[in-house]
Amino acid sequence: MLDSSAETRGRGIGKFLTRASHWLLHTQEGVLFFIVAAIWVFLTIQSPVFFTGRNIGVLLSQVSMTAITAVGMTILLISGEIDASVGSMQAFVGVIVMSVLNSTSNLALGIMVGLAIGVVVGLINSLISLRLGINSLIATLAMLSIVRGAAFGFTEASIQNTHKIPTFTEIGNGFFLGVPWPIIFFFAVFLIFYFVLSRTTFGRFVHAVGANPEAATLAGIPVRLVKMAGFVLTSVLASFSAIILLSRLNSGQNGIGAGFELEAIGAVLLGGTSLSGGEGSMVGTFLAVLLLGTLKNGIVLLDINSSWQVAVTGLIIIVAVLLDARRRRRLGQD
């Protein structure tokens, strides 16, 4: 009895180890995990500040906006579409929400307006892409300009905080049980949509419409509706990011968020989500965002010229697309 149960346990551990080593060595998530862990060890050795609660808090807060938008983007990319307009949304939502707050001093209303802009822009994106049949990369690149233009049109200068609502600054800078709010939002959004993507029919349909829209239609899946939900979700989460950013900056700036879309899309691709749709990984996106934050944090800690922070995004995109192309080449031979 004892022997056999020990044996089963032994086998169980063995199986776990084989799986774990397969995950580490053969999946993009595993490779990312490995890289992030290695850099963390390196930075911990190099800088006494790195592995402190305060610094990790700063690191995660800084990437929380990118992360929240990237969660929506993961779903959208799996469904076979993309949204490049999320960068300008950071500015447009910011200036509108700040001026609503200034004129009404109603926090709930301000947030509602911000999220509503997300819904509207998401609907416009899906309309152009799905109804008019314009490739979503082109359609949303156009929207990137249009939304940026709208932000500039709305205000020529940045809009300062004149409402002085105390809870407003808490959104981006406050703590809950010692954890910064942005990190809580980030983890909550990640967990919710990890579940939605892997355990719900909507998540399954997202994969199906991205993998083969014709097959999905013939299986009775409302392809356009699913993709539209993806567009709206991405845009709303981008608005949510914008509100957190607004709170952190404490002013609505019409020029903010340039290149933000590249960060979000780059993280999703680096996380192993395919540019051609149908497959992707929320965990991968999480790890990629973590890598992005770690690199930026490391640049500061190691006293490297901080302009390189911007270049990191470009580097990540290239690596991500290379990995994607390599994977597709491998599959193409099957």
Add this chain to the structure above:
Amino acid sequence: MSEEKALLQLTGIAKAFPGTKALKGVDFSLKAGEVHALIGENGAGKSTLIKIIAGLYQQDAGTMEVEGKTVDFHSPADSLEHRIKVVYQELDLVPDLSIAENVFLGNLPKKALRTVDWQALYARTSELLLDLGLDIDPEVPISALTVAQQQLVEIARALSRQAQIIIMDEPTSALSQTEIESLFAVIRRLQGRGVGVMYVSHKLDEIYAIADRVTVFRDGEHIATEAVANTRHSDLVTWMVGREVKDLYPRSPAVRGDVLLEVDGLSGGNIENFSLTVHAGEIVAVFGLMGSGVHNLGRLIFGNMPRAGNVRLAGEDIQAKAPMDAIRKGLGFLTENRKSDGLLMPLSVKDNITLVSVKNYAKLMVINGQEERRSASDIIDKLSIKTPGMAQKIRYLSGGNQQKSLIGRWLLEDLKVLMFSEPTRGIDVGSKAEIYRLMDDMAHQGMGILVLSTELPEVMGIADRIIVMRQGKSVGGWVARQDANEQDLMTAATVQMEKVI
């Protein structure tokens, strides 16, 4: 073996993929001027072997010799260099380029300044095409050709590179009877010139018509190599399946119940004013040749193509807009292009099987994983789908097992009528009988089955009633096993067409 030296000699070839051993040490040889058929069920390892010869895969073990010299291919270019050409089932031609450009792609005749010598290009292409019995302008783009003509262009391409070994992978799957005849004529001409042809197929009749020798694979193993003249049909089947297939068409008439599917005055695509009914317990087949519109019929009924006319399922109207409505009311549809219309390549076998029924295992959109896995595993057992596990990506399954997964997708739904376009296209003999048995079972359970097919023996074997379609119109109905015979049906399906020509 004869003392003649083999053009191609494969010995002990083995190849494994994650979870499966595709080839377990197989032999194959090809002599000059020989047509050597390779047959086997889906998953037998034929495609893997082709890809190894083509340089797309490398074998894990075994040796490959071309004209007595051991070769080691690392890319398709290596294979081409040894004058080996594979003509795949899905042709790899560039549709917008001309025939000539395709034939000499990567090998265009050049003038002094390295510009293309168009005159030489067209002249040499014409020559090659005429040689294959194809009198057509080499400047015509590929997209304007029929599949049969495109295939000949592929062969011309092989000849332009002086190929000595040509491998044909299921070359006749999209060809009509006359086109098949002319393809065979071309193969015989190649044979006469000393080219070795490896002919991979499911269709046993073709083996007898064209091949000198036949090799049978089963489950990645070499079962037999024999001269075709010394082999009986039943031997081949037994070797392929590993057991005797006694009854390919197990149709036993079921009780005919109420009308389930009513199609009235349906028009759309090339179909005009087409009507039919399918009763419970009945298998109705619509038979037509390629291009007759028989394949469009399913899409029209299902609401996946704009249409006029009425479709009712058990008395309820089915909307013309989207398949969603048809499915909700109990109609299922398996198209003839199962790969492009059905498979979700990046997804698992389980997710592919439960694609339609997944909503039934969900409450408030949250899927009950246990229930879903149980259903998928039932289907995998019931249809004996060969997969290392239900989490395996479906792209790693063989063609036949992918097809079975798609059929399984509809078995999990509570359907009244299932439409089945080319139910056994690309399916091996063993699985064919299984699928027919399944259809028979469904009819006995009170479902109605509508088969849309271009294969006459299948229609004759499985249907209770047969409707023949020609140029989008119904040209008559027959009661199977009573007044239907192959000649009448074929005549009905073709007669008009020949007049037009």
